[in-house]
Each structure stands twice: as structure tokens, then as C-alpha cells.
Amino acid sequence: MPLFDITRYAQAAESIIDAGRFLYGRGWSPATSSNYSARIDAGHIAITVSGRHKGELGAGDVMVVDLSGQAVQSQCRSSAETRLHTVLYELFPDVGAVLHTHSVNATVLSRILPPQQSLQLQGYELQKAFPGHDTHEDTLVVPVFDNTQDIPQLAEQTKQWFRDHPDQPGYLIRGHGLYTWGRTMADCLRHVEAFEFLFECELATMRLRP
Ligand SMILES: CSC[C@@H](O)[C@@H](O)C(=O)COP(=O)(O)O
Ligand SMILES: [Zn+2]
Known part of the structure; x- marks a missing residue:
């Protein structure tokens, strides 16, 4: 009896490979940075193997882990940031995909915000790209966590904040990048794209202000 459905794994892996080609092409996942995952079932996700080039992913670059981060039927090492993904699947049963990217704009913006200050996005029509945000008058709050190599500790911090x-x-993780998620990979890719647009707008606005 296999531990997970192989067809669902193949679909998840394909969505991750396609996402990598798109995100690398946009310049948002340079130099083996970033990691991506997609849900297979309630207890398993497909996730990128650590250190792989995200623009050239193939079937051997995606593996399965359970929600404790344990590899299932693979000798490979999953993303160093696996726990940042699994806490989101634990917290939100309807999440089907998580994407982590390293764009220039996410990195720069996260570095210039004062310590302890979240990014507050308000007045943009494109905020409506996110579910539950139905008007530009809402405030979209993007917390900025300090970067650390202690991933379990950062995972716990993110879990508490999003609970x-x-x-x-x-x-955002300061000087590092963006994490976002969605019900499907298509939703999640839309969220990355919307965030990138909003980050670009924020930086352009800052440049125009004296
Ligand atoms: C190339 S440095 C980036 C890594 O340190 C990390 O932040 C990252 O996004 C990719 O790590 P990975 O272990 O390949 O999933
Ligand atoms: Zn990273």
C-alpha cells in the first residue's frame, strides 16, 4: 500500500516544475534560491530538493515529505526551509501550494523597513488579487520577520503570527525574500505576481518622495 497517491504526486511535481520555470524567468528565483511545494493529501506535500536550480527543475528535483518534514521514499534532502512550508499546511487545511521567492524588490523593501515594522499596503486596486480582500480600502499587512538560519524558530514565529x-x-524575511500561499498553484502564483507589483509600487513611491 503506497503512502501517497502517485498520480497526485505527479500532478503536484509538474505544477512545481512549471512554477520554477516561470518564477526563474521573471528573475524572482535567482541562483538556486527559493523553494516551492504543493499538497498531495492531508499529510503529505511535494517540495523542492535543497540546492536545485529552480529554472531547470525536473522530476528528480521534487520529493515528498510528511507534515513533520520527514522524507518519504526519498534519499534526498528536502529544502532547508521545509518547516516554513509545513507549518502553513498544518495551520490552513485549504492551502494547496506555498511559494518562496528571492526577488530584488522583496529583498530591498524588507531591508529598508524599520525594525519591528510590518509593510502596510493600502489604496491599491490590486490588493483584490488576494482572497478575502475585496476593496482597495482594506489594509494588507505583510509582517517582516528577521532573517535567521534557525528555521524551526522562524517557523514557530510565523505559525503564531498567522494563527x-x-x-x-x-x-517577508528581512534581506531574504517572500513567502506566500494559495488554495491552488495558480492562486499562489497570482499572489507572488500581485506582491511583486505592489512591492514595485511601494519602492517607486518611495523614490518619488523627498
Ligand atoms: C542560494 S541561497 C538561498 C537559500 O539559503 C535559501 O534561502 C533558499 O531559498 C533555498 O534553499 P533550499 O534549501 O534550496 O530550499
Ligand atoms: Zn530563501
Whole structure:
């Protein structure tokens, strides 16, 4: 009896490979950075193997882990940031995909925000790209967590914050990048694209202000 459905694994892996080609092509996942995952079932996800080039992913670059981060039927090492993915699947049963990217804009913006200050996005029509955000008058809050190599500790911090703020769709890690998620990979890719547009607008606005 296999531990997970092989057809669902193949679909998840294909969505991750396609996402990598798109995100690398946009310049949002340079130099083996980033990691991606997609849900297979309630207890398993497909996730990128650590250190792989995200623009050239193939079937051997995606593996299965359970929600404790344990590899299932693979000798490979999953993403160093696997726990940042699994906490989101644990917290939100309807999440089907998680994407982590390293764009220039996410990195720069996260570095210039004062310590302890979240990014507050308000007045943009494109905020409506996120579920539950139905008007530009809403405030989209993007917390910025300090970067660390202690992933279990960061995972716990993110889990606590999003348990209290389940309607917010993503976060930044300072000097590092973006995490966002969605019900499907298509939703999740839309969220990355919307965040990138909003980050670009924020930086352009800052450049125009004296
Ligand atoms: C190439 S440095 C980026 C890594 O340190 C990390 O932040 C990252 O996004 C990719 O790590 P990975 O272990 O390949 O999933
Ligand atoms: Zn990273």
C-alpha cells in the first residue's frame, strides 16, 4: 500500500516544475534560491530538493515529505526551509501550494523597513488579487520577520503570527525574500505576481518622495 497517491504526486511535481520555470524567468528565483511545494493529501506535500536550480527543475528535483518534514521514499534532502512550508499546511487545511521567492524588490523593501515594522499596503486596486480582500480600502499587512538560519524558530514565529492573522496572505524575511500561499498553484502564483507589483509600487513611491 503506497503512502501517497502517485498520480497526485505527479500532478503536484509538474505544477512545481512549471512554477520554477516561470518564477526563474521573471528573475524572482535567482541562483538556486527559493523553494516551492504543493499538497498531495492531508499529510503529505511535494517540495523542492535543497540546492536545485529552480529554472531547470525536473522530476528528480521534487520529493515528498510528511507534515513533520520527514522524507518519504526519498534519499534526498528536502529544502532547508521545509518547516516554513509545513507549518502553513498544518495551520490552513485549504492551502494547496506555498511559494518562496528571492526577488530584488522583496529583498530591498524588507531591508529598508524599520525594525519591528510590518509593510502596510493600502489604496491599491490590486490588493483584490488576494482572497478575502475585496476593496482597495482594506489594509494588507505583510509582517517582516528577521532573517535567521534557525528555521524551526522562524517557523514557530510565523505559525503564531498567522494563527492570529489568518486573512493575511504572505510575509517577508528581512534581506531574504517572500513567502506566500494559495488554495491552488495558480492562486499562489497570482499572489507572488500581485506582491511583486505592489512591492514595485511601494519602492517607486518611495523614490518619488523627498
Ligand atoms: C542560494 S541561497 C538561498 C537559500 O539559503 C535559501 O534561502 C533558499 O531559498 C533555498 O534553499 P533550499 O534549501 O534550496 O530550499
Ligand atoms: Zn530563501
